[in-house]
Every structure is written in structure tokens, then in C-alpha cells.
Amino acid sequence: MDVAPGIYSLGNRQGGHVHAYLLDDGQGITVIDSLMAADAHLILAELARIGRAPTDIKHLIMTHAHRSHLGGLARLKELSGAPIYAHEWEADIIAADRVAQPVSSRPWRPVRTYPLQLALNLNLSKHPPVRVDEYVHEGDRIGPLTVLFAPGHSPGHLAFYWPERRALIAGDAVCTWPVFMLGWRGFMLNVRQHKASVRRLAKLDSEIVCSGHGDPLAAGGASRIRAALPELDRLA
Numbered sequence: 001m002d003v004a005p006g007i008y009s010l011g012n013r014q015g016g017h018v019h020a021y022l023l024d025d026g027q028g029i030t031v032i033d034s035l036m037a038a039d040a041h042l043i044l045a046e047l048a049r050i051g052r053a054p055t056d057i058k059h060l061i062m063t064h065a066h067r068s069h070l071g072g073l074a075r076l077k078e079l080s081g082a083p084i085y086a087h088e089w090e091a092d093i094i095a096a097d098r099v100a101q102p103v104s105s106r107p108w109r110p111v112r113t114y115p116l117q118l119a120l121n122l123n124l125s126k127h128p129p130v131r132v133d134e135y136v137h138e139g140d141r142i143g144p145l146t147v148l149f150a151p152g153h154s155p156g157h158l159a160f161y162w163p164e165r166r167a168l169i170a171g172d173a174v175c176t177w178p179v180f181m182l183g184w185r186g187f188m189l190n191v192r193q194h195k196a197s198v199r200r201l202a203k204l205d206s207e208i209v210c211s212g213h214g215d216p217l218a219a220g221g222a223s224r225i226r227a228a229l230p231e232l233d234r235l236a
């Protein structure tokens with residue numbers, strides 16, 4: 001799906017409507033996250049649709065190391081040879097040297113996310129492991145993007161901003177499925193950090209917001225996030 005020129009969104013119902021994004025800045029393709037499926041078929045099909053080949057991928061970026069975002073990464077690496085970027089805290093999970101820190105088993109709204117929460121809590125689903133090539137930090141540049149360290153959902157959770165397009169790639173700090181929410185409470189590993197991260201993202205002048213779960217917002221992104229900030233205050 002075309003979000004804006006050079007910004008493509010893809011996902012299906014798998015992994016809690018998890019979404020990945022392809023960015024084309026004219027220099028090459030940047031892929032953010034890799035969906036559930038190990039064969040990366042949705043990402044490869046989208047590349048073909050926009051007339052690009054896997055070898056046009058210049059950067060493979062991970063927002064964080066939760067299972068539904070990791071599935072196609074090893075396959076994309078194999079086909080493209082592009083460097084994989086993630087925060088250091090997430091990298092050994094991506095390499096399967098360590099399992100992800102379990103999320104709570106306590107049910108939280110939205111209830112439709114609970115099967116996914118439980119699967120993550122029990123570490124039921126494995127991903128094809130792969131090594132991260134570069135650890136990234138706040139303020140780094142990758143392709144057209146500036147890295148924003150946005151922990152809370154997970155300790156090494158990253159968001160990204162493309163200033164020329166006023167596009168925020170928010171990872172799981174913002175979800176639009178099954179309803180618009182500033183993150184899913186049941187998945188947050190550190191609520192205090194998450195609140196601070198989202199408040200910071202809300203200050204950006206973003207028009208487009210690409211969410212980790214659910215379709216992206218093509219317009220009005222920052223105002224939508226700001227309007228929902230009181231919901232964060234109620235989180236504990």
C-alpha cells in the first residue's frame with residue numbers, strides 16, 4: 001500500500017496486523033521490520049510491485065526484537081546482503097543468543113491482542129536467527145532516517161524520523177489496530193520509559209505515522225498522537 005511517494009506499508013492479519021515499511025529515497029530501499037513469515041513473501045511481492053529487486057535493499061532496520069517483526073529478516077539478508085541495524089539490547093535476541101524478555105501474562109485491553117501477548121509471554125514461536133551488523137543509537141542517520149531511541153515497549157526499542165517527508169516510523173510505540181492506541185499496555189516492558197518516549201515522539205511535526213501494528217496514518221499523525229496523550233497518563 002502506498003502511504004505517500006516513496007513510503008510503502010505492508011502487512012496482513014498475522015502477528016496482530018504487524019506492519020513493515022519500505023522507504024525509497026531515490027538512493028535505494030530501506031526496509032523497516034520484516035513481518036511474521038520466514039519467507040518474507042509480502043515484502044518481496046511489494047518490492048516487485050514497485051519495480052525493485054531485493055538487491056536494491058540498502059538497509060534492513062529493526063525497531064525491536066519481538067517475534068512478529070523478525071520473521072523475514074534472515075531471508076531478506078540472504079537475498080540482499082544489506083546491513084542489519086538494531087539497538088544493541090535487541091541484537092542478541094535477533095541472533096537467538098537470548099530469548100526476548102517475557103511480557104506480562106496479565107490480560108490487558110485490547111483483548112484481541114491477548115493471544116499474541118500470551119504467545120510472546122511463553123516464547124512459543126521462534127524466528128530464523130540472523131546477526132545484526134550495526135548497533136545504532138539516538139541521532140544516527142540510516143538512509144533518509146534519523147534514529148530516535150524510544151525505549152519502554154522494549155529496552156532497545158527504536159523509532160525513526162524522515163524529516164523531509166514528516167514521516168515518523170513509530171514501531172510499537174503507536175498501534176492503530178484494533179483501535180488507535182499509544183502502544184499496547186500488555187506488551188510494555190517499562191511503562192515509565194514508554195510514556196516518556198511517546199511524549200517525545202508527540203513533539204515531532206509528523207504528518208505520516210507508520211505504526212507497528214495496523215495501517216499507518218497518512219495525515220494528521222502528530223495531532224492524533226497529541227490528542228491521545230491523556231490516555232498515557234492513565235497507564236500504570
Ligand SMILES: [Zn+2]
Pocket residue numbers: 064066153172187
Ligand atoms: Zn513489540
Ligand SMILES: [Zn+2]
Pocket residue numbers: 018066068069172212213
Ligand atoms: Zn509488535
